[in-house]
Amino acid sequence: MIVRILGEGQWDVEEAHLEVLNTLDGAVEAAVEADDDAAFSASLTALLDAVRTQGTRLEDDSLEDSDLILPPSDATVDEVRAMLSDEGLVPDQ
Amino acid sequence: MSLMKRLRLIFSAKASKALDRAEDPNETLDYSYQKMLEMQQKVRRGVADVATSRKRLELQMKQLQQGSDKLTNQAQQALGQGREDLAREALTRKSGLANQLTDLQVQHAQLQAEEEKLTLASQRLQAKIEAFRTKKETLKATYNAAKATTTVNEAFSGISEEMGDVGLAIERAEDKTAQMQARSGAIDELIASGALEDKLALGGGDDIDRELAALSSSTDVEAELAQLKAAAGGGAVTAGEEAKAIDASGPDEAAVDASAETERTKEES
Numbered sequence A: 001m002i003v004r005i006l007g008e009g010q011w012d013v014e015e016a017h018l019e020v021l022n023t024l025d026g027a028v029e030a031a032v033e034a035d036d037d038a039a040f041s042a043s044l045t046a047l048l049d050a051v052r053t054q055g056t057r058l059e060d061d062s063l064e065d066s067d068l069i070l071p072p073s074d075a076t077v078d079e080v081r082a083m084l085s086d087e088g089l090v091p092d093q
Numbered sequence B: 001m002s003l004m005k006r007l008r009l010i011f012s013a014k015a016s017k018a019l020d021r022a023e024d025p026n027e028t029l030d031y032s033y034q035k036m037l038e039m040q041q042k043v044r045r046g047v048a049d050v051a052t053s054r055k056r057l058e059l060q061m062k063q064l065q066q067g068s069d070k071l072t073n074q075a076q077q078a079l080g081q082g083r084e085d086l087a088r089e090a091l092t093r094k095s096g097l098a099n100q101l102t103d104l105q106v107q108h109a110q111l112q113a114e115e116e117k118l119t120l121a122s123q124r125l126q127a128k129i130e131a132f133r134t135k136k137e138t139l140k141a142t143y144n145a146a147k148a149t150t151t152v153n154e155a156f157s158g159i160s161e162e163m164g165d166v167g168l169a170i171e172r173a174e175d176k177t178a179q180m181q182a183r184s185g186a187i188d189e190l191i192a193s194g195a196l197e198d199k200l201a202l203g204g205g206d207d208i209d210r211e212l213a214a215l216s217s218s219t220d221v222e223a224e225l226a227q228l229k230a231a232a233g234g235g236a237v238t239a240g241e242e243a244k245a246i247d248a249s250g251p252d253e254a255a256v257d258a259s260a261e262t263e264r265t266k267e268e269s
Helices: A015-034 A037-054 A077-084 B003-021 B025-080 B084-146 B149-192 B196-201 B207-215 B218-233 B239-248 B250-268
Strands: A002-005 A009-012 A068-070
Touching: A002 A037, A015 A037, A015 A077, A015 B003, A037 A068, A037 A077, A068 B003, A077 B003, B003 B149, B025 B084, B025 B149, B025 B218, B084 B149, B084 B218
Parallel strands: A002 A068
Antiparallel strands: A002 A009
16 A cells, blocks of 8 residues: 655555554544644644554655555645645646 | 545546546657656756745844844943943844844744755656656557556556645745745845934834834843843953853743744634
């Protein structure tokens, strides 16, 4: 399973770790919904650390697309909300 | 649905929108490669823009520091002439400059971080461009032989995702740079606001003086005034010692600034 951390790169994470990632992801999502910046920052850090430590980093020249995409480590709740919204923070190509 | 899946869907939706535009996979591959090269140009420009802003900040920080040193000297001179009011004015202004300087140091660190992120993004993109250049010819051959679009589409979505990621990094850096440039003009005005004696000769007090006075903490001023007085009583304080005393109080000021910043952010949101 390939996971991309925006602004950092991609990691190959074994399926076995998915449950842990899902739990951590749930905390991030709850923080976004609660508009809680402090909780968001803490839970995002935990999630990204889990990906970095449990996954194997892909080489920069890998051309694989990802199964999961995570916000940049310094993202704010507002930014993530904008990314998820229709207008989107993700630029068109 | 989980956040990470939703973000992934958004990226792939953008990719398939771009893919729909091209009909022939051979063209899609060449087009993608062209887009990657354009994106690389954009990232490099982004790095250069952030570096320009960073250098401007560095110049301003230097100027503010010089202004601050000058005000210390002026306060000493004023006190030597028995003009406590003038010395107080100088220290009030200096306290304002110190706050601005702390603010600029925070901004400088942010710009440095953005510059580094974009540089790394550019390196990753370059590695992918080189890999894709080789792969696209293989993919074209495969497609032309078997008309298998799947492999072409897969390669395309990997590329598209990277471009979305890099594009986002550029936008974020541009936003940060724009915010800083907006504030940068105000700092230039502050620096250009001229020597203390000019203002005081005219009776003192324009908008910047009032703003500085509001920014400065009066307790700091009193404490430093007392310190200068004590030093004047027991021998002269050199500018070097004075600067050290200010440095030592640095972290506290930074903490106050940071909490003020948090308050402002709360109010805005």
